[in-house]
Amino acid sequence: MEIKIKNLSKYYYSGGKTIKALDNVSLSIPANRIFTLLGPSGCGKTTLLRCIVGLEAPDTGEIEIGDDVVLSTEKNIFVPTENRGLGMVFQTYAIWPHMNVFNNVAYPLQTRKVPKDIIRSKVEKTLRFVQLEGFEDRPATKLSGGQQQRVALARALVAEPKVILFDEPLSNLDAKLREETRKDLRVFLTELQITAIYVTHDRIEALSLSDIVAVMNKGQIVETGEPRNIYLNANHRFVADFIGRTNLIEATVTSQEESVTTVDCAIGRLACRKRADIKPGDRVTLCLRPEFIRLKRGNASEAQNVFNGQIKSLVFIGEAFEGEITIHESQLFIKTEPHSDIEVGDRANFTVDPDHCLLVTR
Amino acid sequence: MEKTMVKKRSVLTPTLIAIVGFLTVCPIVMLVFGSFSTGLGAFGEFTLDKYILGYTDPELGGIIVNTIIFVLGSSMVATGLALFLAYLNTRTDIPFKFLFRIISIIPMMIPHILFSVSWVLLLNPSNGLINLFLRQIPGFEDLAINIYSLPGMILVEGLLDLPIAYLILAPAMASFDIALEESSKVCGGTTLRTLFRVTLPVLRPAILAAFILSLVRSLASFAVPSVIGMPGRIYVLATHIYQSIATGFAADFGKAAAIGMSVLATSITLIYIYRYLTSEGEKYVTISSRGYRPTVIELKGAKYPLFSVVGILSMILIVLPVLVLFYTSLVPYSMIPSAKAFSMMSWKHWIEVVNDPISLLSLKNSVFLGVVGATLGVMLSVFVAYVIVKIRSHASGILESLSFLSFSFPGIVIGVGFMWFFVRTPLYATIWALLIGYIATYLPYGVRPLASAFVQVHSHLEESSQVCGAGSFTTMRRIVIPLLIPGIVSGWILMATMFVRELTLSVVLSRPGTEVLAVQIFRFAEDGLWGQLSALGIMMIFISTALVLLATLVGMKFKPVEEGE
CATH class of the missing domain: 3.40.50.300 (P-loop containing nucleotide triphosphate hydrolases)
Structure with a gap:
């Protein structure tokens, strides 16, 4: 009924x-x-x-x-x-x-x-x-x-x-x-x-x-x-935060492109999932879930949505490693598969698919 | 619909505040005014004479010293024994644990005055049974253990206050989180060290609460000071107040009120400390929600010696008083049990009592007060408990404080307060004066079991009945009332037994025509008519027991467990 x-x-x-x-x-x-x-x-x-x-x-x-x-x-x-x-x-x-x-x-x-x-x-x-x-x-x-x-x-x-x-x-x-x-x-x-x-x-x-x-x-x-x-x-920051563990990063919209929206934030410039209802200059929040961050050991050369950082902490929880990575003085939660050989203090890089970078408001 | 409910509630709380406020505040206010008045007939004419008269009495100093020794001593006896018993019961493998339940409940049915009298019969210096018995032993011919002394009073009062102290301590000990003790043992503490360094300190709020409640009870006690203290010329404040209103033509209610003010103030202070402790106590006594059983301490060799102590205590508390009274009611005069004594036994004293119009009247009055008073008292308690537990508003907080106030009432002082009031009303010298006084003084004994019954009825239990399609009447009939029955029954039992044995308030308010059992027994004791006293006393115990059984049966008949369909 x-x-x-x-x-x-x-x-x-x-x-x-x-x-x-x-x-x-x-x-x-x-x-x-x-x-x-x-x-x-x-x-x-x-x-x-x-x-x-x-x-x-x-x-x-x-x-x-x-x-x-x-x-x-x-x-x-x-x-x-x-x-x-x-x-x-x-x-x-x-x-x-x-x-x-x-x-x-x-x-x-x-x-x-x-x-x-x-x-x-x-x-x-x-x-x-x-x-x-x-x-x-x-x-x-x-x-x-x-x-x-x-x-x-x-x-x-x-x-x-x-x-x-x-x-x-x-x-x-x-x-x-x-x-x-x-x-x-x-x-x-x-x-x-x-x-x-x-x-x-x-x-x-x-x-x-x-x-x-x-x-x-x-x-x-x-x-x-x-x-x-x-x-x-x-769509909302509150919902993104409440529904699961995530990194929320304040960001400013730089440009709207054909398939992505580009933003600037504390870790650098990112191509994100296209969101049509915002315009360059708007303040938004970037929602980056740990499980979508693909981590690799060592430094990588610069490319779109690739970032270099240092592993700050790492905890083995059984089905995964959970931890934090430091990029330009800001920390992000990360999650990686349990066979990973990455250790605390290592240099590491990660890639995120623009489709997994969610822009939320308020 | 919702709106009408709100309306009903908003009338209920102020009505109850008015009723309970009258019951508890009226005697206090009247006491205050009375203490500043020249006499019962000259109410409101301001004077300080009574205070000057009361507090410049050269005897007062000694009386206060006696009171302090008596109150502190008996509370220590009560708390110490209760602690010992509660520890044995909840924490050790002592056998026959059911005895502890009996110790904690049965003494409530034996009126304090009869308990005191039985000790007089056993240990009075001239012909107490134990004294008579011991004098048969060569070398002890002149022996006279004297119960009419401060140690005697302390012992008897301590035993009387033991059950209430036990009822506070036993649950606290039972809910004690064993991990606290286990960690002490892991740190190398012995059993004894753990007991004194961990267990007792953690239980401190409960122990203090039991001690303070015993203080209040012994301060208010009249049975022991009057039956045991007065013959030995040992006066405490309760008997001192009684003297100023009882000595024939010179009754001075103003002086009684002036002295009573200090007793009441002390009592109220103590009760609020008690209340503070019991609410703060939750911080200490940690009840974990997991279903654990405290580990049992093996007593090994000490098991049976300790058990015999418990056995003797329960004998002293329950069997001995009844036995002594029954024996005394049958023999013509005080004599130790012997063939001669048994051959002289008769129902003489019983027949005298049954033919004594005042004794009969007191029986009738006490049964009436027990049954009608407890019924009215429980009805009031149901509503008060409902407001306190279910309507959590500012006004219900006031009601709670008011109903809690009478917990501190020393009967004799409140009796004096009520006297100042009733003298001005047609209620004076009627049974209704006693009834109102009883309910005012013993209201918490009805409210407490009902409040805990209401706490059990979680609002979800009512709401789920509504969701299941039941209207408010069906919900009342099938859910709320059945769940309240145990609370109603135990409230009724408590009030009825208290009312049947009531002495301290009655001794002030009772007038010719409104004699009650305990007062009649008190008169017999004053006149030394031990045989008749004992016969009437046994009847009194019988009535109390019958009321308890009756209420239990009624409760079982309406036993809420529904079977089958």
Whole structure:
């Protein structure tokens, strides 16, 4: 089911100051895709999620789920949470400690007055789906973190909602389990053909799980797109920085050429991916990701996008070396393959493909 | 919808502040005004006479010295014993650990006045059972261990304050991060060195908190100073205040208020230090989130000697008082257990009590106060705890401070404060005066368990119920109330047992017609009617126990665990 959000704003008042938790957000979430709201803590992503589910009342705006207007401050509509028919997995899982697994999962059906035999079969089916068969009579408190997480998922899915929402559901799991659950979750959600809205501050989670990522900052949506697109073609400095480890270098546009845009920066002159909306003299930021820097030992002769420097530090992290290279008194993060024979103090040169030099603004 | 909710809340908090504010501030304000007035009938006529009279009393110096020795001594006994027990229970392989739970809970059901009386029966110099027994041994014929002394008072009060100190120390010790001790051992520290250089210093805030709470309790204590101190002519501030309002025609509530001011000020200061310590304490006691079990220290050869100490302590705390009282209620006069004694046993004292109209009235009043008072008190506590935990505003902070204030109330002083108030209202000399006083003084005992119950009900638990399609009524019925039941039950039990055994406040507020059990027992003690006292005392313990069982059963009936479908 598609979700349309128009001009949504939510303010908090604290100590005489107004904080814009949501600042005039408009957004369209396509049906049956996994849509992720990604951003640092306090960016408003959870507030947006809570507005959609109805746990938070926005100050202005409109929300449509499918064809139903569930919120409109203008028309004075506020459909309470319990009538929105959604499913949600909370960060704390919110498994009721006084109920067993069966009752936790059956609850949404019980509130909808579904006949008992249907409840039983649906709960069984859902528990099988999340691989918790036979756990029906287990007290909810006697489950591991991963199992609680799946009970919460089963509870959110059991009533077959058209939309399911996730509020950082993996943040309480340990690293390995988190990775597995992330994969499972993507399989589950793709199989179900359900609209999923997922809130996280973890960029890897967002990139690997989602069909679409919306990056938020300061109560606004900065950029929206497919994960690969967001990573490779970000337009904003904030997004480029938040979505992955990168070198951000202040630069001035020198010329616009046929296939590239040339800039001057602290390490020298670079040919970058063509960006048409800027003109010579503009201040921009160059985004150079470490994995796109092709490093070689020794000095190289001058050529376009080739730079000479000295290795400042190098750390072996298993799948790669990570470190820094010094060029004209400025340092760049580098990453190179684990067989590399380069050592700290060595002279080295690197090349970057103009297509991998991204120019971002603000 | 959202707007109406906000509206309801904004009415709730000020209403509660008004109620709790009345309960806690009224007695203090009245005490202050009373201390500057010439008499109960001349309220508001400003005078300093009462302060001059109270504080120039030549006896006061000695009384203050006694009070300091008594309060410090009993707190040291209580904290020391509690530390010993908590360490044994949480950190060693001592057997029968369930005993520790019993030690920490059961004494709450044995009223302090009965505990004190049982020690008088055992160790009074003329015919205490232990003294009588020891005198049979050749060479000890003139022996008279005298409980009517400062050491006697300190011992008994220390034992009475032991459970509360234990309840503070045991959880702190249990949540102690073992890595701190392990690193001391890695550095070469022995077990004993680790204990004194690492464990105890890290636990210092908890130990201080337990000690300070014991100070407050023994400063407020009336049972021990009155039953054990007064016959030995050893007066502390509590009994000194009592004297100025109880000596027949010359009752002077102004002087009592003037002296009470210092006691209350001391008590409030101590409680705020306690509060500071318990909030600062989190810095020290490091609870790691990983599920670890502290390593258990093997006691080896010391295991059973140490256990016998614990066994004797639990005997002294629980079995002995009940046994002594029951025995005394059956024998005609004080005598050591023998064939002769058993042949003379009868229900005489019990029959006398059952036929004594004042004893019966006090039974009725105490049961009423226990049941009705605890129910009203818990209802108020539910709302107060809700506002404190769930509505985190400036106003709820005020409410928290107000409700915490009564934690420091010394019953007898607050009784004097309330007296100045009730005398001016139709509530004077009614059971409702006692009820209001009880709730005011013991409110924290209801608020605390409920606050921790509310903390458990994370807002996500309610919200996820809403997302699952449940309206606010269903959410209340199936999620919130079931999760609160344990808090409600333990709050009710605490309040009901406190109310049934209440002495210090009642001794001031109780008037003919509103006698309560503890006051009646106090009168019996003053008159030396030990047999009747014991019979009534056993009934009192029985009532407390019955209320606890009843509440537990009700709690189990509504036990929140839902089975099957």
